[in-house]
Amino acid sequence: MELPQPPVPVLDLADQLTSNQEAQLAEHLNRLEEETGWKLRVLTQFDQTPGRQVKEYWGLNERSVLMVADPRGGNLLAFNVGDAVREILPRTFWIELQSRFGNQFYVREHGTQRAILETVDVLDRCFHQGGCRVVPGLPQEQWILTLLTSILGGIVFGFAGKPRHAEELFNWRWALLISPLWFILFGAFGIGPVITRTQDWLPLVRNILGFLAGALVIYLAPIAQPAAEQQ
Structure with missing residues (x-):
């Protein structure tokens, strides 16, 4: 699959975001990386999927998080997390994050766009404060x-x-x-x-x-x- 060059931080292959949302999200992710050194990348997919191609495309490493939004499964969200990230955001954090914003009830009530953007906001907050043991906020x-x-x-x-x-x-x-x-x-x-x-x-x-x-x-x-x- 041919991907945009130069690399962009958001690949909305499933067209889940508006053009304005995609641009604002890309700016958000670039600013997060500049301010904290942590790399967060977002991929939405449905029929089209780049597979392992994104690892080289984005240069994912131990300080990177790949967030995949795919509505075909039981849960919208999936994460590929680097080893250094796991030291400040443990496995239980990712399970709770996936359960809160990726479950079918939340997506049905609030929409895919909000699920993606809310998840990014939580990760931004946790990266800026040096890590989280649990997902902030009380639904x-x-x-x-x-x-x-x-x-x-x-x-x-x-x-x-x-x-x-x-x-x-x-x-x-x-x-x-x-x-x-x-x-x-x-x-x-x-x-x-x-x-x-x-x-x-x-x-x-x-x-x-x-x-x-x-x-x-x-x-x-x-x-x-x-x-x-x-x-």
Whole structure:
């Protein structure tokens, strides 16, 4: 396949971008390479595919990332990542990035163009700040999941702390005994994904309130005792 000369940073063989978007994206990628030394190249393909030809065409090396947008597969996005890049952007980062912007639901709702441009923006941000362990930003559906796990953690905490006799106000012994469960739900799955992906305090506050609400509701809810205990 004959490719444009001199080399351009964007090969839109599938015509997924407008001419203005392609020009702006090319300028963006050139500026990224000048400012950080990391090379990001974008290829869209459908019927036409240059295959391994792009490696020599772009001079891809250990400091390069090739992003391929191909709508024929189950996921729009695929990445070819250099060894040096993997040191600052681990494998889990690429899996999350592909899942967030390349899945069929996102592409169907927002379009291929936005999926490509949003992915480039995330990579630009991570390269400029010296790397990312997770993908920045907290999508609505992911925040809802963290809220639900926070509430569930609160329910477990509140149930464990329910008094077992009249003189007891809160059963700290059981709450501490079951702490690995409610702490994982609230800390690891409820709070962790929020503080690692966004500096916005509102989702964090909502998750904390969700935990407290879940704990309070189950703590105050009357639970009938077995008949043997009532006698």
